[in-house]
Amino acid sequence: MSWAxxxxxxxxxxxxxxxxxxxxxxxxxxxxALADVLGCRLNEGTPHPCLLAGQDIGGTLYGMFVMGWFGLLTFPFAIGTALAWAWLGARALWRRFQ
Structure with a gap:
């Protein structure tokens, strides 16, 4: 007996x-989006001060923004998952309307 x-x-x-x-x-x-809403400057060069409720979150925003470089490695997988979810959705619709 095999497990699947x-x-x-x-x-x-x-x-x-x-x-x-x-x-x-x-x-x-x-x-x-957060930097835009708060009116802060954001780029991958250096962190800039950005206040949210009296706290400087510029370093956090900078880290989040620079994390985008990992997207160069994960983007092919992201496209693959988007295609997989689209296929699963299309298959579910096909089965529903048969």
Whole structure:
């Protein structure tokens, strides 16, 4: 008797890989949006002061922004997970309408 993972396990594994692959991209988008809302300067050269509720979060925003360079390594996996989720969605729709 052999053990085979169920469909739920594959979705959980894909969800974890998706989170890991997209995290650098999401980090950059979050840092950019937060800096824009707070009116702060943000670039990958140096951290700049940025106040949120009286606390300087410029270093944190800088770290989040520079983490985007990891996206060069994870971007192919991010595209792969997007295609996998699209395939799973299309397959579910196909089965529903048959």
């Amino acid at each position: 993972p169920g469909p739920g396990l594959w979705r959980w594994a894909l969800a974890i890989v998706t989170l890991l692959a997209w995290s650098p991209i999401l980090s950059v988008l979050t840092a950019s």
